[in-house]
Amino acid sequence: MSDTFDPEDIAVYSDPEDVDLETIMKYIDDNDDKEGTEVLRVNDGRRTMICSMKSPRDDGQLCAFSVTEMEPTSTLEEIKNDFAKKLDEWKESACWKDLETVLRRLLSEGHISVDNCVLLGSGCVSSAKFGDELIPETRERSLVQFAVFYSVASLIGSCQNDKPPKLYAQEPSFNNVDREFCNSLGIQCVDHPVGFDVITSNSFAYCPGAEQIVDLRCFQQNPALYLGGEADLWHDAFGRLRSRFEAIHCDARGKMLSRDEGYSPEDALCAQVVQNFMATHENHVLPKHKHGVAATWLIYKKE
Numbered sequence: 573m574s575d576t577f578d579p580e581d582i583a584v585y586s587d588p589e590d591v592d593l594e595t596i597m598k599y600i601d602d603n604d605d606k607e608g609t610e611v612l613r614v615n616d617g618r619r620t621m622i623c624s625m626k627s628p629r630d631d632g633q634l635c636a637f638s639v640t641e642m643e644p645t646s647t648l649e650e651i652k653n654d655f656a657k658k659l660d661e662w663k664e665s666a667c668w669k670d671l672e673t674v675l676r677r678l679l680s681e682g683h684i685s686v687d688n689c690v691l692l693g694s695g696c697v698s699s700a701k702f703g704d705e706l707i708p709e710t711r712e713r714s715l716v717q718f719a720v721f722y723s724v725a726s727l728i729g730s731c732q733n734d735k736p737p738k739l740y741a742q743e744p745s746f747n748n749v750d751r752e753f754c755n756s757l758g759i760q761c762v763d764h765p766v767g768f769d770v771i772t773s774n775s776f777a778y779c780p781g782a783e784q785i786v787d788l789r790c791f792q793q794n795p796a797l798y799l800g801g802e803a804d805l806w807h808d809a810f811g812r813l814r815s816r817f818e819a820i821h822c823d824a825r826g827k828m829l830s831r832d833e834g835y836s837p838e839d840a841l842c843a844q845v846v847q848n849f850m851a852t853h854e855n856h857v858l859p860k861h862k863h864g865v866a867a868t869w870l871i872y873k874k875e
């Protein structure tokens with residue numbers, strides 16, 4: 573492990589009550605250089621895991637986080653009903669109409685063909701839990717994001733009659749009910765990091781409201797189509813790329829500000845990842861949708 577390794581850099585979203593820092597550190601030591609998911613225990617059918625990832629912001633150094641699958645608060649039948657409603661609503665939105673037009677054009681021009689569609693970090697359609705609280709919007713956002721993913725994947729399928737894409741979803745907090753729902757839509761749930769590994773230059777990757785590390789890891793795989801936030805969301809107030817998703821400060825117009833005016837080697841690495849991706853891709857800004865993070869930018873491979 574490198575001398576510059578800082579324990580504060582890992583476990584960005586681990587709950588110390590689930591897995592202590594010592595266990596995570598040991599896991600990193602034992603698995604030097606290997607991304608994966610290890611199940612530590614199963615309680616009430618829900619797994620507690622450690623996931624490790626080669627951090628694009630630390631030059632590929634292994635970092636890890638722990639996660640416990642969410643407790644479901646809805647049944648499969650409820651999810652199916654709510655999803656059908658959200659899909660209808662989404663299909664009426666200006667955002668979808670614009671996205672559909674652009675995707676039809678790109679797919680008919682022939683330089684983009686999609687072998688697989690990957691949904692990363694949707695949150696859980698089965699659960700309104702947020703910590704100890706119940707926050708219905710959490711689940712609603714997830715339902716909308718599934719509607720977005722499913723509508724795009726179906727459109728791709730219909731434009732590529734002879735070659736329907738495979739569908740994958742990776743969300744470490746998915747529980748059995750989420751997995752059953754995915755299954756009902758023909759989406760294969762995979763454990764981290766398989767969702768990244770399957771992304772190629774013939775993929776559609778959807779990262780709604782993703783952590784920076786997830787976006788960067790996705791950009792490294794160079795998907796033909798990316799849907800998610802603004803890639804330059806990671807710019808600081810000086811137009812340089814930010815390296816962290818923590819402690820976001822915004823100015824009066826909502827633009828993120830840098831907490832630290834220094835520009836570290838990590839920032840430069842992140843900048844490079846995004847710049848490499850954007851150098852071969854173009855972006856299309858979508859009309860605003862009431863669930864903002866559902867889809868803001870479509871980024872697509874240049875001809």
Ligand SMILES: C[S@@+](CC[C@H](N)C(=O)[O-])C[C@H]1O[C@@H](n2cnc3c(N)ncnc32)[C@H](O)[C@@H]1O
Pocket residue numbers: 623692693694695696710713714717742743744745764767780781782783786865
């Ligand atoms: C900021 S939350 C956004 C959740 C949801 N998309 C939304 O907009 O409310 C980021 C999500 O990414 C998930 N996540 C974290 N690491 C991930 C990984 N390696 N692969 C896929 N999803 C991941 C988290 O579990 C979390 O649900």
